Amino acid sequence: MPNIQQVPAHFSPFFWDVHIDELKPALHSRFIIERLLNEGDHHTLHWLFKAYSMDEIRFVIQTSRNLSRKTARYWQYFFNLKEEDMRCFGKSSISPDNLF
Structure with a gap:
């Protein structure tokens, strides 16, 4: 829970x-x-890490589908996460194979 x-x-x-x-x-x-x-x-990241715990931020990173690939990749390395444990790197429901 945020302390801010x-x-x-x-x-x-x-x-x-x-x-x-x-x-x-x-x-x-x-x-x-x-x-x-x-x-x-x-500045916003400094506030973010004061407002939320590392576990809360890591959980969002792992479960979000709304992070850009660039952002997700950075935080993947920061938190030492595996790509397969991050939802944003999962298979898209819209792919060339699903169009026809």
Whole structure:
């Protein structure tokens, strides 16, 4: 559970599609973690690692399908994860084999 109650208002450029004042770190943890891992900078990552435990962040990385491949690859190496243990590297449901 996050130990921080609000996402800082100056992070609003990273949450352009939502009202940042309505984001609750405990309730919207997956969304916040995914967004900041994908779009954030070193300031947001510093906050992220204060707001959430390493285990919470690792769990999102392993189970998310919303991380870019570049982002997922970086965090794979950071957390020493196996590709097959990360959902974002799984087989897509839309592939050339499934089109016909």
